[in-house]
Amino acid sequence: MDEETLERVRAVVTAIPPGQTLSYGEVADLAGLRSARLVGKILAEDGHDLPWHRVLRADGTAAPHIAHEQAARLRAEGVLMVDGRLPREHRRR
Known part of the structure; x- marks a missing residue:
């Protein structure tokens, strides 16, 4: 994976404000990528210093x-999961 792609994803994730979330797909869109899975791979391999907990699955x-x-970190920012899921009204899509 090229460094430019990595840095675009890192920049999008870094910009997610505390108390807010994006889906992997939304991060991919904002970073100009076609693959939400690539975002997950980047976060798994190079996202330990990022607010990775603010990125959730589309559901x-x-x-x-x-x-x-992830739920504990989000809870500390005021984001509450209900039965392991961010309530629909708190999701962008």
Whole structure:
């Protein structure tokens, strides 16, 4: 993956304000990418210093292996998950 793509994704994720979320697809759109999966890969490999917890699946859920930590980090910012999902009214799409 090229450095420019990596930096575009990092910039979009860094710009998500505390207490707000985007989906992987929304991050991809804002970064000019076609693949939400690529965003997930970038965050998994190079996103540990980013507010990765503000990026959710399109259905408002977290990936199972990070769900507990992600929900805790979002809760600390005032974002409450209900039954493991961000309520629809809090999602952009």
